[in-house]
Amino acid sequence: MARIAMVEDDPSIAELVALYLRHEGHEVDGFANGVDALRSFRAKPDRWALLLVDLMLPGLDGRGLVRRIREESDVPIVMLTALDDARDKLEGFALGADDYLTKPFDPAELVARVRAVLRRSAIPARQAEATDAITVGNICLSLDARSVTVSGQVIDLRPKEFDLLRAMVEHAGAAMSRGQLLERVWHDEVEGDTRTVDMHVSRLRDRLATAGATAEIETVRSFGYRLRERASP
Helix, strand or coil: CCEEEEECCCHHHHHHHHHHHHHCCCEEEEECCHHHHHHHHHHCCCCCCEEEEECCCCCCCHHHHHHHHHCCCCCCEEEEECCCCHHHHHHHHHHCCCEEEECCCCHHHHHHHHHHHHHHHHHHHHHHHHCCEEEECCEEEECCCCEEEECCEEECCCHHHHHHHHHHHHCCCCCEEHHHHHHHHHCCCCCCCCHHHHHHHHHHHHHHHHHCCCEEEEEECCCEEEEEECCCC
């Protein structure tokens, strides 16, 4: 069975849905707002197999939460909302939701929808487990082993350097702001000090260059950094 995050600010709905999901054998972690859910997700992105997200949330609403999660992950998401207009549903799917259920709903139907979404996502998940390596150029990261090789040769990285490189490899070619990297790698350990990011990027850049990496970390002026494979001469 799966571990599921439920982001719902109505305690009665949250309690009822959790009861049904746990009866099905799932573990359920509940959040009453999008900010706490996003913080927990970024602290451990692989924690949940599926997210149930209400659209009308205090602080960071469901749209904003799904949009941010979709920038970082393909985790299955089922939206729950009282908005039943066709345009609202289309917007939910456009944001990246895998399914959409309007309130009031039958909890048994929700359980069936969850079961179906988990079943559809099972094959890609097994394939990802079989090949846990991600590469850019001649840089290869093994996520399970937390190791990095360049042209097959292992390079020694500190834990935060590995996490920083992973964030850039997963978003290769895209610019990431210093704030995004700070939140993704350091979470709440460092409060707003982007100099920490610059220092670690400098060390990581030197290590990759010394190892002969074919991808390099570029500085995006007044914004952040981007990992991009060097053009062939």
